[in-house]
Amino acid sequence: MKYILSMIAVSAAVFLIAEPRIVTAAVGAAVTDCLEVIIPSLFAFSVLAAYLQRSGLYRTALRPLTFPLSKLLRIDEELCAVFVLANIGGYPVGASLLSELVKSGSLSEKNAARMLCCCFGSGPSFIVGIVGMRVFGSAAAGLMLFAVCFLSSLAMAFIVRMGGEIGLKRFETRYDLSSGAFISSVMTGARVMFTVCAMIVGFSVISTMLGSIGVNSLFERLFGLLGAGENSGGIFSAMLEVTRLKSIVPTSGALSVCAALLSFGGICVIMQVAALSGKIPLKRFILSRITASLISAFLAIPLSKMLPPADVQTLAPNTSAEPFTKNAALSVCVLAMCAILLLDARRERS
Numbered sequence: 428m429k430y431i432l433s434m435i436a437v438s439a440a441v442f443l444i445a446e447p448r449i450v451t452a453a454v455g456a457a458v459t460d461c462l463e464v465i466i467p468s469l470f471a472f473s474v475l476a477a478y479l480q481r482s483g484l485y486r487t488a489l490r491p492l493t494f495p496l497s498k499l500l501r502i503d504e505e506l507c508a509v510f511v512l513a514n515i516g517g518y519p520v521g522a523s524l525l526s527e528l529v530k531s532g533s534l535s536e537k538n539a540a541r542m543l544c545c546c547f548g549s550g551p552s553f554i555v556g557i558v559g560m561r562v563f564g565s566a567a568a569g570l571m572l573f574a575v576c577f578l579s580s581l582a583m584a585f586i587v588r589m590g591g592e593i594g595l596k597r598f599e600t601r602y603d604l605s606s607g608a609f610i611s612s613v614m615t616g617a618r619v620m621f622t623v624c625a626m627i628v629g630f631s632v633i634s635t636m637l638g639s640i641g642v643n644s645l646f647e648r649l650f651g652l653l654g655a656g657e658n659s660g661g662i663f664s665a666m667l668e669v670t671r672l673k674s675i676v677p678t679s680g681a682l683s684v685c686a687a688l689l690s691f692g693g694i695c696v697i698m699q700v701a702a703l704s705g706k707i708p709l710k711r712f713i714l715s716r717i718t719a720s721l722i723s724a725f726l727a728i729p730l731s732k733m734l735p736p737a738d739v740q741t742l743a744p745n746t747s748a749e750p751f752t753k754n755a756a757l758s759v760c761v762l763a764m765c766a767i768l769l770l771d772a773r774r775e776r777s
Contacts, residue, residue, distance in 0.1 A: 521546030
């Protein structure tokens, strides 16, 4: 295996040297996606989710949702709060929150691995704003896709609970409303965003290299044989990196395709979860993505028929992002995030 990986690494280095313009364009497009899509839709909620957990406020703030969920799923309310936050806050949130519970000793690594199978989902801002509006030209379609993904995660929670009780060690309930808890939450959100954006940029280059050697075309023919039609060329890219869903064409069956890909999350997101999950085993989580994708694909079929035809445009506008050089405000946000990370690293070293 080491020889194969060495050959791949050498081949990648040759490509980076031989095709600098293509690589530069791929990196620039990925950075723009991070500025236009990922940071606006994930950063604020990542900070909020971390603050709710660190401060202890999630015990009361989410109780109208966690109390009925705990009775329905027969899972502790605190874990139901993580489930809710993970499925409305964005893909990395669940792994980050579960990792914190493992570090605190509240949750075992085995039970965290089970919970990770259902504490995984895209936030409504990404699904509605990017997939719903850009692909289908309809907020209703985006809301329907979010509902499908949430129901899929709920089904996965039932499956997880069938495997036995999930124990959670209880400690004395404490609330930390200090400024330190908020600052620590901002730093946690910055770390999450840095990891997410770095992975997206890296996978953009990988996808470009695979396209240059014909791998994308091979999968396009394969998905074409499976009946994907006009979306044959976009599915593999979205399987690698989920933000590529914005290139999906709103044809018949596209809602089911998008639902399945959103529940799968993409290889890039799965690697982000691996980076943020610490010592949590990921074997069950990876297998669960296949099950969740199938559930979402089938759920989208009847739910999509409930949408009025006018709510899904035949040819939705695929709005392109503004050039990176013109987006000064978001660039400043990224610089501020990097400054937070550097200050935190200096504090830890001292």
